[in-house]
Amino acid sequence: MPSSGRVTLEEIMARSKGHLPDLLGIEFLAAEHEAVTGRLPVTDSVLAPNGYLHAASVIALVDTLAGFGTILNLPEGALGFTTIELKSNFTGTVAVGGSVLGRATPVHRGRTTQVWDAVAENEASGRAIALFRCTQMILWPKPGQES
Numbered sequence: 001m002p003s004s005g006r007v008t009l010e011e012i013m014a015r016s017k018g019h020l021p022d023l024l025g026i027e028f029l030a031a032e033h034e035a036v037t038g039r040l041p042v043t044d045s046v047l048a049p050n051g052y053l054h055a056a057s058v059i060a061l062v063d064t065l066a067g068f069g070t071i072l073n074l075p076e077g078a079l080g081f082t083t084i085e086l087k088s089n090f091t092g093t094v095a096v097g098g099s100v101l102g103r104a105t106p107v108h109r110g111r112t113t114q115v116w117d118a119v120a121e122n123e124a125s126g127r128a129i130a131l132f133r134c135t136q137m138i139l140w141p142k143p144g145q146e147s
Contacts, residue, residue: 007031012068021064024057028068033106036069039123040100053093053129058100058120059086062132065104066116070136073109078138081114085135092122092129099123104132112138 009028016022024046029037038061040046046057063086070081094100104118113135120130 007068007072016064020060024060026061026064031068031072033069033072035103035105036065036072037101037103038065040102042094042096042098042100044096047096053095053100055088055090055130058090058102058130059088059132061100061102062088062104062118062120062130063134065102066118066132066134066136069104069106069116070114073106073114075111075138078140080139081136082139083134084113084137086132087134088130088132090130092127094122094129100129107133110138114138 009031012028012031016026016028025041025043027039027041029039040057040061042053046054048054063083067083074081100120101123102118102120104116106114107117108115115133115135118132119128120132121128
């Protein structure tokens with residue numbers, strides 16, 4: 001779905017169908033060039049064996065949001081992107097029955113890389129439970145390769 005134009009929520013949901021975001025139950029709320037937001041309902045399936053929200057579930061939410069933000073902001077002619085670095089800090093959790101709200105925003109949108117920040121919060125309290133940053137490498141056609 002390389003696109004520097006408008007990608008609709010319907011296209012994002014269709015692209016996610018049958019893949020990790022869909023399997024985890026991620027709900028997409030808004031997708032704009034300046035921010036992508038979504039929600040992860042906390043169910044037993046996203047918990048770690050210790051009974052707490054699995055860190056990887058939170059990463060899946062915010063990394064997915066940053067990824068779709070990158071797609072929305074790809075430079076003309078780019079083939080796509082790949083994540084080359086990510087970092088997260090966790091400050092809390094959400095119990096079963098609650099939900100995690102995530103919002104990813106661009107820090108840098110260059111020709112070869114993009115950097116995205118995201119915050120995951122307990123939707124009920126508004127308290128941040130994770131801070132996230134990732135760097136995306138923009139993929140370009142090789143010389144002689146069509147885009």
